[in-house]
Amino acid sequence: MAETILVTGATGTVGSELVRALINRGVNTRAAVHSIIKGDRLRHFNPEVQLVEVDYHRPASLPLAFTGVDRVFLLTPFSDQQLIINQQLVDAAKAAGVQQVVRLSAAGADMEPGIQLGRWHRQMEQYLEQSGLSHVILRPTSFMQNFVNYQGQSIREQGAIYLPLGEGRMSYIDAFDIAEVAAAILTDDVAKHHGQAYTLTGPQAVNHTEIAGIIGQATGRPVQYVDVPETAARQAMQGAPQWMVDSMMELNALGKAGHLAGTTPAVEQLTGRPPRSFQEFAQEHRHELMPA
Numbered sequence: 343m344a345e346t347i348l349v350t351g352a353t354g355t356v357g358s359e360l361v362r363a364l365i366n367r368g369v370n371t372r373a374a375v376h377s378i379i380k381g382d383r384l385r386h387f388n389p390e391v392q393l394v395e396v397d398y399h400r401p402a403s404l405p406l407a408f409t410g411v412d413r414v415f416l417l418t419p420f421s422d423q424q425l426i427i428n429q430q431l432v433d434a435a436k437a438a439g440v441q442q443v444v445r446l447s448a449a450g451a452d453m454e455p456g457i458q459l460g461r462w463h464r465q466m467e468q469y470l471e472q473s474g475l476s477h478v479i480l481r482p483t484s485f486m487q488n489f490v491n492y493q494g495q496s497i498r499e500q501g502a503i504y505l506p507l508g509e510g511r512m513s514y515i516d517a518f519d520i521a522e523v524a525a526a527i528l529t530d531d532v533a534k535h536h537g538q539a540y541t542l543t544g545p546q547a548v549n550h551t552e553i554a555g556i557i558g559q560a561t562g563r564p565v566q567y568v569d570v571p572e573t574a575a576r577q578a579m580q581g582a583p584q585w586m587v588d589s590m591m592e593l594n595a596l597g598k599a600g601h602l603a604g605t606t607p608a609v610e611q612l613t614g615r616p617p618r619s620f621q622e623f624a625q626e627h628r629h630e631l632m633p634a
């Protein structure tokens with residue numbers, strides 16, 4: 343019988359790309375969605391997808407979502423509840439007897455002492471590792487999509503990217519490539535990837551002046567990068583929870599110092615084609631980066 347794959351975080355940046363990638367491969371895909379209304383949009387683009395509503399604040403919603411599932415893509419939201427959500431999802435996968443869990447983590451999760459964001463991900467990876475489930479860990483670098491999701495408004499309205507990253511180069515990855523890797527693994531032999539952790543990066547590291555130039559070229563209007571001092575960056579995040587501000591600033595400091603510039607051949611090895619460049623990303627998403 344054909345396998346069923348459950349995608350958590352299915353309406354989000356990586357999850358929605360993964361639903362597309364699995365449906366394109368003809369896989370029975372079940373999307374765990376926080377609300378059916380958001381899921382409807384996903385179904386509009388992928389009519390074959392099954393939708394199941396889950397709410398991590400209502401763990402009783404999980405067993406139904408996992409019923410009859412063979413493999414799971416496990417993604418935890420960026421939340422102060424992520425450790426407990428991860429535990430509930432791993433426990434639900436175990437109770438349902440799934441064959442494989444592919445977990446989205448973050449590059450540097452295995453660094454010691456690393457940074458808080460990485461340490462949380464490492465704790466979540468360890469919970470999965472100790473579950474006895476066959477598992478694969480994906481550790482991507484920062485997403486190119488952050489320039490649509492978080493910098494998109496200032497790019498569209500002011501033609502500016504405000505970030506505290508100095509001249510630091512970073513090897514941003516397109517969420518499309520993370521999804522392609524996840525889809526390749528989720529449709530491959532389970533034993534082949536069991537226990538592996540793959541660090542996924544874009545093809546090259548770019549600095550933010552270069553990114554502004556690339557987006558400017560793709561959208562046909564100039565974009566400038568403004569290097570923001572740390573205190574101003576903290577002020578701009580006023581209203582966000584302190585744990586979020588502190589952990590993001592810690593990540594930014596690593597980026598500014600040039601520690602997030604490494605690349606790996608993992609995307610090409612796992613998908614058979616090189617990861618997308620920032621130019622390709624900007625071209626694909628140019629309409630989301632132009633003024634309304």
Ligand SMILES: NC(=O)c1ccc[n+]([C@@H]2O[C@H](COP(=O)([O-])OP(=O)(O)OC[C@H]3O[C@@H](n4cnc5c(N)ncnc54)[C@H](OP(=O)(O)O)[C@@H]3O)[C@@H](O)[C@H]2O)c1
Pocket residue numbers: 350351352353354355356357375376377380396397398399417418419420446447448449482483484485488
């Ligand atoms: N952004 C980066 O540069 C980066 C880099 C490396 C690793 N990561 C990791 O990637 C993960 C985030 O991935 P993403 O950006 O693809 O996520 P995302 O776009 O923020 O999407 C999160 C998903 O989780 C769902 N969700 C949130 N709360 C829920 C709840 N209570 N019950 C059910 N579903 C819920 C959301 O649905 P609703 O929207 O409907 O609530 C959404 O589908 C995090 O673990 C982060 O640490 C991110």
